[in-house]
Amino acid sequence: MRIAFICTEMMTVPPLRGGAIQILIDGVAPHIGRKHRLTVFCITDPSLPDRERVKGVEYIRVPREGYVRGVAQELARLQSAASERDPKKKRYFDIIHVFNRPKDVLIYKKAMPKSRFVVSVHNEMFRGSKVKKELGEVIIQSVDRIMCISDYIGRTIVERFPSAKGKLHTVYSGIHLKKYMPIGSAEAQPVRQQLREKYGVVDKKVVLFVGRLSRVKGPDVLIEAMKQVVMQHDNAVLAVIGSKWFYDERVDEYGQYLRRIAEPLGGRVLFTGFVPPSEIPSYYLLGDLFVCSSQWEEPLARVHYEAMGAGLPIITTNRGGNAEIMKRDVSGIVIDDYDNPKAIADAISLLLSRPDKAMSLAKAGRAMAEANFGFQHVAKRLLRMYDEMKRRSKQK
Numbered sequence: 001m002r003i004a005f006i007c008t009e010m011m012t013v014p015p016l017r018g019g020a021i022q023i024l025i026d027g028v029a030p031h032i033g034r035k036h037r038l039t040v041f042c043i044t045d046p047s048l049p050d051r052e053r054v055k056g057v058e059y060i061r062v063p064r065e066g067y068v069r070g071v072a073q074e075l076a077r078l079q080s081a082a083s084e085r086d087p088k089k090k091r092y093f094d095i096i097h098v099f100n101r102p103k104d105v106l107i108y109k110k111a112m113p114k115s116r117f118v119v120s121v122h123n124e125m126f127r128g129s130k131v132k133k134e135l136g137e138v139i140i141q142s143v144d145r146i147m148c149i150s151d152y153i154g155r156t157i158v159e160r161f162p163s164a165k166g167k168l169h170t171v172y173s174g175i176h177l178k179k180y181m182p183i184g185s186a187e188a189q190p191v192r193q194q195l196r197e198k199y200g201v202v203d204k205k206v207v208l209f210v211g212r213l214s215r216v217k218g219p220d221v222l223i224e225a226m227k228q229v230v231m232q233h234d235n236a237v238l239a240v241i242g243s244k245w246f247y248d249e250r251v252d253e254y255g256q257y258l259r260r261i262a263e264p265l266g267g268r269v270l271f272t273g274f275v276p277p278s279e280i281p282s283y284y285l286l287g288d289l290f291v292c293s294s295q296w297e298e299p300l301a302r303v304h305y306e307a308m309g310a311g312l313p314i315i316t317t318n319r320g321g322n323a324e325i326m327k328r329d330v331s332g333i334v335i336d337d338y339d340n341p342k343a344i345a346d347a348i349s350l351l352l353s354r355p356d357k358a359m360s361l362a363k364a365g366r367a368m369a370e371a372n373f374g375f376q377h378v379a380k381r382l383l384r385m386y387d388e389m390k391r392r393s394k395q396k
Contacts (some may be wrong), residue, residue: 001386003032004075004093004115006108007042008100009067013059016047018277020302021099021122024173027375028382033057035383039093041071068104075111095386097147100125102139109142116389120147120171123299126157126164133160140164144389147171147382150300150321171381172325173302174373175309179281182311182366183288184359192285199270199286201237205352208287208312210241210280210303213255218293218317221341223262223269225293228345230268233352237267241283243274284310289351289358292316295339300324304332308369313361315347325373331364 005025007013013029015022025040032038033056044050044061052059062070079092096115098105100122109117119139126136140146146167148154154168181188196202207226211217219240226238244252251259262269275283284290290307292298292314300321307314314331316322317338326332333351337343351358371377 001036001094001390002092003036003038003386004096005029005038005040006071006096006098006101006104007040009043009064011043012045012048012061013040013042014048015277016045020173023277023302024378025099027174027176028379029057030055031376031379032383041074043067068101068107072107072111075108079112094390097382102126103131103135105139105142117143118145118147118385118389119143120149121153121157122149124153124156124297126160128160136161137163140167143167144392145169145385147385149173150324152297152321152324153299169385171378171385172300172373173305174375174378175302175305175369176281177309177370177374180306180309180369181281181285182309182362183285184311184362188285191282195283195286199239199272200267201239201270201286204235204237205233205289206287207236207238207348208241208284208290208307209238209293210284210290210306211292211301213240213242213244213252213258215254216294216296218295218338219258220261221295221339222291222293222344223258223265224341225344225348226265226269228342229348229352230265232349236348236352238262238265238269239272239286240269241272241275241280241286249274280306281310284312287312289313289315289348291344291348292322293338293344294319294322296320298322305369305373308365308373311362311366313351313358314365315344315351317344325368327364327368330361331368332361 007025008021011017011019011022013022014026039058041060043064050061060074092112092114096117098119102119102125105117105119140161140163146164148168148170151170154170157164209219209222213219229236243249244255290312292301292303294317297320315333318334318336319338323334326334328334333347335343
């Protein structure tokens with residue numbers, strides 16, 4: 001098959017500056033490119049050539065300004081150029097996968113009408129503030145599949161657009177398994193020791209938060225929870241890994257607020273600031289347990305896959321799709337009372353007091369990641385979806 005991935009206009013691929021969608025594309029591209037002809041469209045970046053081929057995958061990078069129009073022009077150019085060489089056979093992609101931009105599908109479909117289209121939805125892109133009802137129906141009719149990163153996202157679409165039900169297909173994301181070393185493994189120990197020395201937590205029990213410093217992610221709730229945790233565990237510290245927005249290292253008003261409410265804890269809360277995406281797998285080795293304190297209806301935060309890969313026991317909030325890949329009390333603890341610092345503090349204290357329980361959760365999480373959430377697994381799930389689209393197209 002000839003397959004095209006059309007990334008969003010936010011960041012480039014490979015994910016030099018982060019981005020869950022960019023990480024996903026970068027992770028599955030080599031696996032899909034081994035068997036099929038894959039082209040990735042993304043924005044230009046001063047660190048990368050506008051066009052290149054890497055491990056069999058073609059990258060076409062288009063300026064952020066006028067990105068959608070630019071990609072559509074590239075699609076039309078590819079098709080017309082092939083027509084001149086062989087007027088009887090136009091060159092087009094069998095599958096065009098548009099990532100998280102439903103409204104752009106119609107523009108791309110006009111540029112290459114013979115292709116089959118799938119749009120993946122990574123957050124609530126079909127809600128009323130994003131797309132009008134009439135336009136949403138047209139988009140749904142124009143695509144063969146709507147890929148969702150969680151069942152939760154699928155439900156939000158069907159609630160507003162019942163006609164989408166037959167086209168929904170959940171494909172969970174994943175990680176580069178080889179990049180994530182379990183914290184208890186022998187190969188992880190030198191890196192873990194170095195990081196813990198760097199941040200002065202060699203003899204501490206480190207609770208890990210990884211993510212954007214945004215109120216919806218709940219780091220303030222976690223800091224309040226730590227005020228209760230340290231009353232029982234005086235060697236517990238919280239490591240907050242992340243910044244305001246991906247590669248933005250500025251400390252905004254909310255970041256200043258987090259530092260103020262952390263002051264009573266003294267040195268028991270440390271802020272690393274922005275960590276480049278390439279270093280994130282190593283930074284999970286800093287921790288002893290991981291907490292996702294999301295307060296909003298999270299589509300399904302990729303930090304869960306990462307913490308599983310790192311062999312960390314996980315505590316997460318029952319918000320949106322976060323709990324879908326967790327087996328309660330088997331591979332993680334799920335907090336229903338998500339905005340209650342005491343509920344989170346109790347879960348943290350339980351794992352700090354019960355190293356056997358923490359280890360059991362960690363091992364189960366790593367086993368789930370190895371069995372289901374490597375990028376090779378994600379690529380297989382995508383290809384099954386594409387193959388089904390082609391079969392149904394032939395039947396029609």
